[in-house]
Amino acid sequence: MSLILVIILGLFWVYYSMMTEPEIKEIRNVSVIIYGNSSEQWENLSQGAERAAKDLGAEVNLVTMSGDNDAGEQIGLINREINNGASAIMIAVCNSEELRPYLNHLESKIPIIMVESGIMENAKYKCISSDNFEMGSLLARHILENEDPKVKVAIIYDNEQRDSVVERYEGFCETFAEHEDRIVLWKRNENEKSIESMLYLQRELTEEAVDIVVALDNTATEGIVDAVLNLNKSVKIYGIGNTDKAVSNLDNDTITELVYQNEFSIGYLGMQEVLGAVDMNEEELQSLIEFRAVTKEDMYTAENQKMLFPFVK
């Protein structure tokens, strides 16, 4: 009889230990791999990611690249992070084409999610971004509304290796379809030093008499701003992005209109998805990511200023 009691006590003991186990939490490490070598343009996204991670007891490890568009390097980084024991991976692909085969064949035990730019076509992993197509379209619509229909438009179409840019371009072109003939495409060389690409743009600006330059992502927007500031040409810039530089230049009239997406939400929802706190399909996620157009007049309204001027922690 006493033996039975000892056994029962033993069982209780085991159960008790197990009950206290949950207190020993494992802190999950999520690697956020972004393109570009500076984390400046990712400020909003990483804040969103960190906020969600904090609520879920995880840590964010932001990994930048050495350049803008080295798919090989990015793949290497993904592998490295997986091997280093990341609990999950959030990635902004730098080159959709080249990363597609890799990601589609990647047998990963840990959850992976793409942000901002996806790889389209049977992607194994979800992509969270706003409706890029609509963003491009919105830009086009506003140009049509606010500008003379006879304007000539140049689109800086580099980084077309990224699906987000491609989608925005397509959205823009569709809305602008009637005036297709007035579109000029400028393509900067990849991996060019910023001075040279700036010179390139400046050359284009001087040579071609365009009235409006459309920039489809952050780097293009900042690039055209740099080019314009150092030149005495007046040209209207319609851009996509919301880095501090872009916002500041919107304020001083260099940029006429900006379309931006709520990158905080992208980071936040992305983190929640990849940590398993929510589970939605791409459409639902997309519907939650807002994008908006701002001009100098309304950039200081309550809604816009919250997005354009994030609280930096």
Next chain:
Amino acid sequence: MEYHHQNTGQIGKNKMSSRLAKAYKKRSIQLIISISFTAVAIVAMSFMGIVLYTQFADNSKNMAIESNKQLLDQASWNLNTYIRSMMSVSDTMYYSVIKNRDLTYYPLNTEMNLLYESNKDNLVSIVCVTEDGAVMAAAPVATRKESIDITSKDWFIQANKEIENLHFSTPHVQNLFENSNYRYYWVVSLSRSVELTNIGRIRRGVLLVDMNFNGIEQLLSKANEKGNGYMYLMDQNGEIIYHPNQQAIYSNLVEENNLEAADYEDGSHIERFSGEERVVIIKTVGYTGWKLVSVTPVKEFAINLNQIRFFTVMVGVVTIVLILFGNIFISSKVTGPIRKLENSIKYLEDGNLDMDIYIGGTHEIRHLGRTITSMVNQMRKLMDEMVTEQQEKRKSALDALQSQINPHFLYNTLDSVVWMVESERYQEAISMVTALASLFRISLSKGKNVISIRDEIAHAKYYLEIQKVRYKNKFNINIDVDPNIEDCCTIKLIVQPILENAIYYGVEHMDGDGEITLRGYEKDSEVFIEVSDNGMGIPKDTIDLLLTDDTRAHKRGSGIGLRNIDQRIKLYFKGDYGLSIKSELDEGTIVTIHLPRIYMKDTKEEKKV
């Protein structure tokens, strides 16, 4: 009958209940003690545990709420201090500088710079504007952005609405000055209407102090580090000023119940939001009308409590187990002696009277043991006595029986009858035969041992009659029996043997001078029968032997010794009854039979021996 019925019915169930019934019936003392102690322990422990736990849970919940309240108070106090210090910057600027100065001659810049430098941790700018929206002075940066219309700014409008008050705005990005490096500041604008003097002329203007929102943010995020739950700040309309999850709320990813909370009074409330219950404590910050809100989900309390609960249960269980062991141990110690005692009694029940009863354990059990032992001893003694008595009875009865058919006496008497018949003394022969028959009838007395004294005396008379004839008046007989005792009881065949002795050893050789007296009387409520003779007497040492020695074989007479009579009397009549012999040599002998006075009608029907 009922039991029978049940039995034929549900057999399985019955087995269990009968087992239980049996166990219940068995009710060993140890089991009872153990179970009842354990039950008491469990009840007590549970009661205590539940009471303490509930108390603790309540207490800790209250304490948590209290500590949150304290944190809230602390944060509120800090916020107050912060706001006050900003207000005092504005006050100083106005009352000590602007008010009494003709601004045409004495510009504000120096003092403004001074105030800025000494408060630059919390300030972004100090600006003084005219009623037209022109900047009079500003620190540290004065390069205004072009195309900014100050008069349309909220802080400007509000300040002019109520000129007697300071006005606080909600946080916003400062849009006044040129900034380098794409710098921007989130500020809370503190504005007031001021009186500007220019060459004696008074105009109204607005003094703006832009507080660095960082200061508020730091204060509150520090408060949010401790405690469970979080704290946020909103204005009187419910618009969020600071929230730890601000960005997510603005992006509509997370919801907060601020609009409802704006209507709450100061103090703590319980609300339900997003599917969980929370404790919400509100504190209004003075002057600004802002409200600090502390939110703690109720389940945060619960998490901690879960562990405590489990711990309590664990402790309870361990304690109960300990108590169980303790009980078993103690109860076994206590009931051990009882059990041993019980075992001894079991042996007793089986009839082993010579087992030693266990003596041990507590004083009471020892007492029990000792008493039982003495009882058993007594029982044993009594049983032995009974056995001996029965044996004696049998023996005496046998003896009596034997004496009933004394061959010598019969032989001689019949001889006498034959002689009488041959002598044609028919009348004497008839009397003798009749007497003999009567004598035998009484001897038998239908097998009874106890007869009336009347019958016993009658028996003695018949005997004497016969002996008289045989001994031809060798002696005289006197019979004197009190009629009152004739209905009393006596053992049969006690007088005749004594008479026999008196004849054979007393007066036989006295040649006609022998006197035998048979007396029966009542004295002190007891019955006495005396047989006295004046014969030879009995020597002293012989008297003693007479009543004790059983082995004397009588050559003559009935064969029943005096001892036998004495024994029989003693056997039947408990007490100090029996024979006593008094004798003097050559004088005579008196044999006294001492009997209790028991009337025949008072005796029950005696079992046949």
Next chain:
Amino acid sequence: MKKRIMILAMILIILLSGCNNGFGIVKQKQEEKNSIKIGVSIYDEYDTFISDMVSELKEWSKKKERETGITIMIDVVSAGQSQLTQNDQIARFADQGYDVVCVNLVDRTDATVIIDKAKSVDMPVVFFNRELVEEDLERWDKLYYVGAIAQQSGEMQGKIVVDELKKDFGAIDRSGDGEIQYVMLEGEAGHQDALVRTQSSIGYVVEEGYEVKKLGDEIANWNRAQAMTKMNALLKKYSNQIEVIFANDDDMALGAIDALEYYKFKKWPLIVGVNGTEEALEMVKTKKMAGTVYNDFKGQAEAIMKIAYACARKEAFPDDMKLTNEKYIYLPYKIITYENAQQYIIIRED
């Protein structure tokens, strides 16, 4: 016997259950031997020089990563000019098991909290650019400082001015009174660079035998816009009287230039700054600035990273690093004038 075993078992279980009373949360320590975590806290994200430094830090670690295959995780946070915030940031790094931190102190007199925390978790600290007092640095042997000698930068500023004066005194001394009238734009109150540069730049000029007269000095907190405002006020007051503008750093010099351009001044005073930022170099090249003093941010960044890397990997410092008093690394300044401005523009680009 059986009873004894029972009792023993009971005692054991009670003891064990008593022991395990702690509900502790175990933090996961970085077990990977092939990665290191470096935390960097800067006093303000809008300071041009500091931003340049941070870029260099990141560049260096990327290069090192490729070289060694060891993952270097650099986490840069801005303290937003609040020492309290910075203390919290360092505390966070410490709690999360960072191998080493690099700290650009907000308040150089208030390093105690950071030093105490770092010491308590054995996390070395490399301070940079904003120098703490020696007493604080002495408190632990794993505290380091990388910077430059402020005295030198001030003197170099003075030298630039003196060289110009030597070339053409009259052109500068517009008032012709033989005295050089100047204004000083100062960095933050209490900052060692501000104090020392202010004093040593003028000191050098004076020692070279020139007469100087201070028209005004304003605190512009290393901030271009503030410098512009202050300069505006000074220009309003003194206008053409100002012959030389000393700015404790390039951002403020640029602010002064902004003011001059705003007022469309024809004849500009001599302007000198410190740091050698990209824009300033352009200004020097276009002769709007007389010169600036190159603050070797690349060299400093490299020194910081080398120390940090060695500390994180628990290796010895590379031989080519000479520490003064085993704690300090000072990198020398370089004078930049029109002649070598282009050179430095290129150096910056690398």
